[in-house]
Amino acid sequence: MPTALVTGASRGIGRAIARRLAATHDIVAVARSGDELQALADEIAREGGRCRAIPLDVTDAGAVHAALDGLEVDVLVNNAGIGVLKPFLELTPDEWRRMVDVNFNALFHVTRAVLPGMVAREAGHVVIIGSIAGRSAFVGGTCYAATKHAVMGFAESLMLEVRDAGVKVSVVSPGSVATDFSPPRARDVAWQLLPEDVAESVAHLVATPPGVLVHRLEVRALSPKRPRG
Template identity: 40%
Template sequence: MGMLKEQRIVITGASSGIGSEMARQLSKRGAFVVLAARNQDKLEQVGAGLSGPFGLVRLDVSSEESVAEAFQRINDTYGSVDCLINNAGFGRFKPFTETPMNEFESMMDVNYMGVVRCTKAVLPGMLAAGKGHIVNIASIAGKLGTAKSSAYSASKHAVLGFTNALRQELRGTGVTLSAVNPGPIDTPFFTEADPDGSYVKNVGWFMMKPEKVAKAVVQVIERKKTEVDLPWAAGIGTKLYQLFPRLADKLAGGVINKK
């Protein structure tokens, strides 16, 4: 509990899935968790299940005005942010030709620009303090593109590109920037991403429990790791794909493209 005790940690997308699970685990370790998402009622439900004190704020990461207002309120009400977990995001798995332009735009706006907006809101304060931690929940999809995920995968590639570039700028500042790249997680994410359940049916054996992912995020914060791929097999797979893309396509295409 020691190092996280009374640390002010903001979690976007905290109303369900790994966001709410991260809140539970961090609260158990003594952190003061600020829950942020669009749905106030769901945030209150998550907060009611926490073991320690918490704050909550309505936040739409796709709105610059909402982000500015929310983080101003957080600073005024709870104090400066010690750690930001950029977790808000969504996906829809469809063939490229069946994905309308507005879905490409909205996934990029929420999954990528949402990270940029929230990072912009907290980074100046962290730099002034000479300390802080920003954790971006990206995805294995940000390293390995698969069929029917062109919009989602592109948005997560953008998150990783942003994270890796900004990390270089932050060297020596005292601010840590981390990326967590999970594979499929058993959460309500797939209610929207995969309405007919075909993807979940095909990769159910590979899906992780949100508790496992949340635990990995807690360890990233405690140990100040820069990047973690989950599960470990997926991390190895992405490295092999980068080294031998044509061979990997032949060997793994049938497995990773089962949407």
């Protein structure tokens, strides 16, 4: 069975992606929380799948190198991300640095660890969870939106570099998703996407025929005026 590595797999979108791909892949689940990863691995095992949990801070280049270099994976889902959404003058240097490290620099560390094997085998799929903020702007998004714009540039450039080696690069850009990613708002959010909706989109990309590449996929809830049916 092919192997899929999912970062930020302990909760939210990453957890949903790991559970969805476990039907067709052995899972390597990466996140900082060892307890939550083990709970995910146990859940996947109860459903008949296989999941290896690797507690890891993806912003730590040395730790990523030690844990992932040379690991043979068929699918890499770069999902780990954080968002501190506030006006620029309220952002602290630590908040700025952390978002850039998790949302962008970690893409280099993790992808650099497993991509050489994909290129050598002339097969593989790198999937990156972006955001519609990667092509738009909003108040409070000076850093977050900037990281997601950077993700788009990274992904398209990488796609052009490795496509002739048989390696696919795709970006899934969700709209608002009902997770604990950002603080709850007073307004109704019953219309938002579920993590499972994003996971289904990733599964669709991974299942495309070998000669077909869907490079960008934007996923939105139908309407903020219509609750999910």
